[in-house]
Amino acid sequence: MSAEFSCAPGPQAPCDLDRLDDKLERMQALWQQYGDCYRVASESRRADTFVINHPDWVRRVLVSNHRNYTKGVGIERVRVLLGNGLMASEGDYWRRQRRMLQSGFHKPRIERFFPAYFEEAVRLAERWLSCARRGEVVNISESLSETTLLAVLRALFSEDLAMLQQRLGANPFQVVTRDSRRDLQFAVKFRALGKLVQEVVDLRRRESRFPPDLLSHCMLARDKSEGEAMPDRQLIDEVLTLIVAGHETTAASLSWTWYLLSRHPAVCEALTAEARSCAMHTVPDWRVLESMEYIPQLIKESLRLYPPGWLYTRRALDEDNFGKYKLPAGSDVFICSYLLHRHPTYWDRPERFMPERFSSENELSRHRFAYIPFSAGPRHCIGESFAMSEMMIHLAVLARHVRPEPVTGPQVEPEAAVNLRPRRALHLRFKPVE
Numbered sequence: 001m002s003a004e005f006s007c008a009p010g011p012q013a014p015c016d017l018d019r020l021d022d023k024l025e026r027m028q029a030l031w032q033q034y035g036d037c038y039r040v041a042s043e044s045r046r047a048d049t050f051v052i053n054h055p056d057w058v059r060r061v062l063v064s065n066h067r068n069y070t071k072g073v074g075i076e077r078v079r080v081l082l083g084n085g086l087m088a089s090e091g092d093y094w095r096r097q098r099r100m101l102q103s104g105f106h107k108p109r110i111e112r113f114f115p116a117y118f119e120e121a122v123r124l125a126e127r128w129l130s131c132a133r134r135g136e137v138v139n140i141s142e143s144l145s146e147t148t149l150l151a152v153l154r155a156l157f158s159e160d161l162a163m164l165q166q167r168l169g170a171n172p173f174q175v176v177t178r179d180s181r182r183d184l185q186f187a188v189k190f191r192a193l194g195k196l197v198q199e200v201v202d203l204r205r206r207e208s209r210f211p212p213d214l215l216s217h218c219m220l221a222r223d224k225s226e227g228e229a230m231p232d233r234q235l236i237d238e239v240l241t242l243i244v245a246g247h248e249t250t251a252a253s254l255s256w257t258w259y260l261l262s263r264h265p266a267v268c269e270a271l272t273a274e275a276r277s278c279a280m281h282t283v284p285d286w287r288v289l290e291s292m293e294y295i296p297q298l299i300k301e302s303l304r305l306y307p308p309g310w311l312y313t314r315r316a317l318d319e320d321n322f323g324k325y326k327l328p329a330g331s332d333v334f335i336c337s338y339l340l341h342r343h344p345t346y347w348d349r350p351e352r353f354m355p356e357r358f359s360s361e362n363e364l365s366r367h368r369f370a371y372i373p374f375s376a377g378p379r380h381c382i383g384e385s386f387a388m389s390e391m392m393i394h395l396a397v398l399a400r401h402v403r404p405e406p407v408t409g410p411q412v413e414p415e416a417a418v419n420l421r422p423r424r425a426l427h428l429r430f431k432p433v434e
């Protein structure tokens, strides 16, 4: 190693961080001990893991030198569930798929899904309001998982979802919310849903019917250079990826948001005030969403404290360096957005819930890469606008009808598994908004 570089500090004992049940707590303790770049030798691999918590190095891995990195540990498990869809694919294959899917997520296209977001929010508001009137406790984890699943299914299948539901007597995709395990058994059950997706694809082709939804987008997309459609196997992987990626993260994020609202009545007041002042009696358009100031700040702050995608894993193809620390080829790199979002150098009173941090003036003065709930660079979340608009509509509709009560009982504990979500189902009581 040349004299200008040194070896990153770290514990002597080897350990596979990704296999620990308490990996978030362990990473937090090691960060406090060793700083913004530390190295942990692996027990099962010959390469070391480098954990970085500095926005300049985050930019290097995700943006400026992204070609040097592939997705890292854990991606094999994701592939068992999602096949070679956008989340798990790599290289030229990923680039081609991303190009084909990208325009389906542009803002004007997403606006077509606003009626689905709006109707699901109205339906949920009615349910929560009647629980509020009866003084009943609501299992919000369950409600939010169902409502976000329906939003993404309607965006994918539009009228064919009702057709499937009618034929099979129930929503066949419900397994995704009913079964919270993400193991091999679940993967087998989930992959079997691919057959239903294929049925819908075949039906649409027979009828030459292509409603303006995400499934039609995938069916009609053509590769720019070859002019070819994606093969059906790939199409199914993409659809299954969008179902999982598009609902679990949004459900987790809304759970955390309602939890935070239940503990911060003043924030709740401000939310209700904005919800009442914007034109939400009917399906909104982007103009209405863009007129909201407080609701996006509130969502961003919730995503700061509890980013559902809390850990990004990458593997270096070639050597690299983080400041004075050398990174050998083949090393694993972990970026923990949960810890980055609470770094005291970049955040004032990081543990406090303060939506106003995201006012436009405050946003200007912050390091761009200290906040990455949707990741950054070419592999950033393709569904960011989808998720933000869905959550804004959800909150604006529900806050006109109900207000959460403070929760009593034990503190809600985060579970840092594939996503960061409350360890146990979250229950809240609501009051009708007068």
Ligand code: HEM
Residues within 6 Å of the ligand: 086, 087, 088, 098, 152, 241, 242, 245, 246, 247, 249, 250, 253, 307, 308, 309, 311, 312, 313, 372, 373, 374, 375, 378, 379, 380, 381, 382, 383, 384, 386, 387
């Ligand atoms: C609050 C909601 C959401 C959050 C916090 C979130 C977060 C993320 C993050 C952090 C990544 C990058 C993961 C990595 O680099 O390792 C990602 C990728 C992805 N997300 Fe999201 N996501 C959300 C909603 C959605 C929605 C609604 C969809 C689709 C309907 C979606 C589809 C995807 C896909 C397909 C990828 C892979 C993109 C690629 O690699 O090209 N996400 N998301």
